[in-house]
Amino acid sequence: MSQIYKSLTSGPVPPAVPTSFVTDDGTAIPAANVLDVLGVDSRENNVNGILTRANPNLSNNLEIVITNRIQGTVTTVGLVTTPIITFIPTIIGTYAIECRVAAYNTTSLLGSAYSIFFGVRFDGVNSNLCGVADIIVNEEGAMSSAKTTVTVSGASVLINGVGYAAQTINWSAVGLYTFVGA
DSSP: OOOOOOOOSSHHHHHHHOOOOTBBEEEEEBBTTTTTTEEEEOSSSSSEEEEEEETTTTEOOOOEESSSSSEEEEEEEEOOOEEEEEEESSSSEEEEEEEEEEEEEETTTTTEEEEEEEEHHHHHHHHHEEOOOOEEEEEGGGGGGEEEEEEEEETTTEEEEEOOOEEEEEEEEEEEEEEOOO
């Protein structure tokens, strides 16, 4: 026998469902009570390092964005210098950059890791290194023949992987920057 009882008086009011979410940049509106919350990263400068936005505005996509982030991957074959990340500042000021680099030698099955800290001043036309980059080096065996470098070319800031003879190396880098200008 069922234990269901139906009363003639009204029951509890259903909970209120939000119909919009105001973000740092726009408003997200659920579609059929569904809101897609996405995690993404961006090179855009934001002093907090994180922001929220509706993308596009008034859609059901709400993005949580890690800002001030740079990343890249590349493969070197032999003794070549190749940019893993190319960062082009757009606003006059100083950029403090921290970057982690991982390298895997697919020829000899060896690895290495690097941590890089450096500063760049952008004058509106050219990027200028503020001193010499500090690089922490962790290399396995013959990977001591590989290295990372930081260079500038015009406005471009280049975080490079430097391979070595007869070796194929996969490089991956992720960095964050802090900016201040006038």
